[in-house]
Amino acid sequence: MTMRVAEKDVLVHCHHVTCSYGDSAVVNDVNFTLRRGEFAGIVGPSGSGKTTLLKAVLGSIKPVHGSIDMLKGLRMGYVPQVESVDWNFPVTVLEVMMMTRSEKKWWPRITTAERAAAEDVLERLGLEGLSGRHIRELSGGQQQRVFVARALFHSPDILVLDEPTSGVDVRTRHEVLHLLADLHDAGMSVLLTTHDLNGLAAHLPRLICLNKEIVADGSPREVLVPEVLEKLYGAPMHVLEHGGMPVVLDHSENPMVGRFGGKAV
Amino acid sequence: MHSSFIYALSLGEPYGFQFFRNGAFVALIAGGLCGLLGVFVVLRGMSYIGHGLSHAVFGGAAASAVMNFNYFIGAGIWGVVSGVLIGRIARRRIIGADAAIGVVTTASFALGLALLNRYGQAKRSIEAVLFGSVLGVKNSDIIAVLVVAVLATVVIVLGYRKFLFSTFDPEVAEVSGVKVSLMEAALMIMLSLTILVTMRVIGTLLISALLVIPAATARLLTNRFSRMLWISPLIGAASAFLGMNVAYHTNTSASAMIILMAAATFTCVYFGSGVRGRRRMASFGHL
Numbered sequence: 001m002t003m004r005v006a007e008k009d010v011l012v013h014c015h016h017v018t019c020s021y022g023d024s025a026v027v028n029d030v031n032f033t034l035r036r037g038e039f040a041g042i043v044g045p046s047g048s049g050k051t052t053l054l055k056a057v058l059g060s061i062k063p064v065h066g067s068i069d070m071l072k073g074l075r076m077g078y079v080p081q082v083e084s085v086d087w088n089f090p091v092t093v094l095e096v097m098m099m100t101r102s103e104k105k106w107w108p109r110i111t112t113a114e115r116a117a118a119e120d121v122l123e124r125l126g127l128e129g130l131s132g133r134h135i136r137e138l139s140g141g142q143q144q145r146v147f148v149a150r151a152l153f154h155s156p157d158i159l160v161l162d163e164p165t166s167g168v169d170v171r172t173r174h175e176v177l178h179l180l181a182d183l184h185d186a187g188m189s190v191l192l193t194t195h196d197l198n199g200l201a202a203h204l205p206r207l208i209c210l211n212k213e214i215v216a217d218g219s220p221r222e223v224l225v226p227e228v229l230e231k232l233y234g235a236p237m238h239v240l241e242h243g244g245m246p247v248v249l250d251h252s253e254n255p256m257v258g259r260f261g262g263k264a265v
Numbered sequence: 266m267h268s269s270f271i272y273a274l275s276l277g278e279p280y281g282f283q284f285f286r287n288g289a290f291v292a293l294i295a296g297g298l299c300g301l302l303g304v305f306v307v308l309r310g311m312s313y314i315g316h317g318l319s320h321a322v323f324g325g326a327a328a329s330a331v332m333n334f335n336y337f338i339g340a341g342i343w344g345v346v347s348g349v350l351i352g353r354i355a356r357r358r359i360i361g362a363d364a365a366i367g368v369v370t371t372a373s374f375a376l377g378l379a380l381l382n383r384y385g386q387a388k389r390s391i392e393a394v395l396f397g398s399v400l401g402v403k404n405s406d407i408i409a410v411l412v413v414a415v416l417a418t419v420v421i422v423l424g425y426r427k428f429l430f431s432t433f434d435p436e437v438a439e440v441s442g443v444k445v446s447l448m449e450a451a452l453m454i455m456l457s458l459t460i461l462v463t464m465r466v467i468g469t470l471l472i473s474a475l476l477v478i479p480a481a482t483a484r485l486l487t488n489r490f491s492r493m494l495w496i497s498p499l500i501g502a503a504s505a506f507l508g509m510n511v512a513y514h515t516n517t518s519a520s521a522m523i524i525l526m527a528a529a530t531f532t533c534v535y536f537g538s539g540v541r542g543r544r545r546m547a548s549f550g551h552l
Contacts, residue, residue: 058440078440089308089433090490099430100441108425108491134488154441 009036016066039184042193044210050193077151079161087136094131100154141175161192197248279513288399292505295463298414300501303480316473317370321347323469324373326394331384344457397468397520409462478527
């Protein structure tokens with residue numbers, strides 16, 4: 001059940017949320033609150049319920065128990081996984097942007113004012129001059145930014161991203177991270193899912209560790225610790241510190257060592 | 266000079282006949298309509314649905330014919346119900362979409378064939394549905410094709426953004442407030458109606474080709490959805506018009522010639538578009 005919250009700075013409040021497909025619960029008794037201006041990541045292993053929880057927040061899945069309270073009139077900008085996008089689909093950057101256009105007009109032609117507004121958002125994200133390009137003609141970083149631009153085009157209160165660094169190269173991951181940090185600095189609230197602990201999660205101000213239920217919730221320094229990670233992933237993990245940030249190392253035995261004459265690093 | 270004048274005169278010869286003028290007009294509109302709906306069929310990977318729906322509608326057409334029931338009402342209800350049923354089964358993903366189409370449409374087609382065998386008096390009208398009878402179109406056929414063509418154009422123009430969004434990215438469209446299931450139902454109904462009104466022109470067995478080939482050709486020519494929406498109907502209408510004329514002069518089946526014209530256009534564009542164009546069509550996954 002989705003309700004409205006009275007507190008003005010609370011954007012989303014999950015209250016004992018349980019989601020299931022069939023009989024088995026995928027997300028179990030989850031409680032968390034996301035306030036305006038926060039930048040939070042939901043982390044966990046594959047099958048931990050990250051995307052399900054995100055979809056419940058977005059309203060595309062209904063919890064079987066509990067409720068998700070939202071600020072009245074909350075506008076969410078959703079950025080899907082790039083891997084789910086059909087890059088061969090015949091659309092240009094401008095056409096992608098216009099999909100979230102809210103004006104009600106009977107004629108679909110893009111007006112000069114709409115084009116200018118879209119160009120403005122594209123310019124803010126470093127995509128100026130690309131509006132006429134087909135989406136496949138862009139680099140990985142540009143492709144991801146186009147979908148962020150589409151989400152931003154209808155002025156959302158919160159940006160919701162599903163695995164924004166999944167299936168992208170290191171350079172694109174850096175671009176995405178910087179882009180999100182810049183947007184957050186400009187006042188945008190951000191909620192994302194990721195399984196990329198070192199590349200993305202460790203850089204976020206707040207992490208919600210999920211393995212069907214919330215295992216820990218706090219800053220990377222608080223939650224990226226061996227006890228939490230073992231509980232989260234079911235395997236022992238080392239945590240080192242590098243440049244003032246936690247770096248997670250897989251402690252499990254390397255099955256390849258010794259087989260091909262290699263040595264553990 | 267003299268021979269070319271006679272040749273030009275012979276080209277205009279069929280237009281002296283009312284049945285040909287009617288047939289050419291209805292084929293032109295039907296080609297454009299199939300080209301328009303075909304854009305969604307191709308981009309949504311629904312080619313098999315188009316093929317299956319035409320077979321499903323055949324069952325309704327056969328049942329209407331043997332019961333002396335109005336073709337458009339009987340086959341129309343049958344087609345829309347089949348379309349929605351296929352959509353629902355495919356959406357639930359209990360069995361695959363291809364299996365759902367296979368079950369619903371082949372059963373319907375088999376029923377049509379059984380009725381055709383059992384009640385011989387309906388044979389002629391059913392054969393027209395199977396193979397098309399563009400030169401035997403009635404005024405009611407012309408009106409029906411025109412009404413559906415206008416309706417489909419208006420619905421697609423009014424719902425342009427929602428149709429595009431739900432075709433490209435249904436998950437995000439749903440989150441953004443687009444009623445994706447409603448858009449899918451609208452498309453299935455329009456597709457069923459298109460098949461229904463063009464079936465007597467093109468025929469059950471060839472209609473799916475006219476739903477796929479013009480849109481696939483348009484995809485080779487452009488990277489823009491908005492352009493596909495006018496290039497594809499243009500190719501569909503031109504193929505139908507040319508096919509009609511060639512069929513008259515070569516004394517062959519009009520519906521077969523219409524599809525052959527569309528296929529020839531596709532072949533020329535495919536080889537003429539070069540490697541870049543064909544790479545664009547790497548999206549043969551759309552077909």
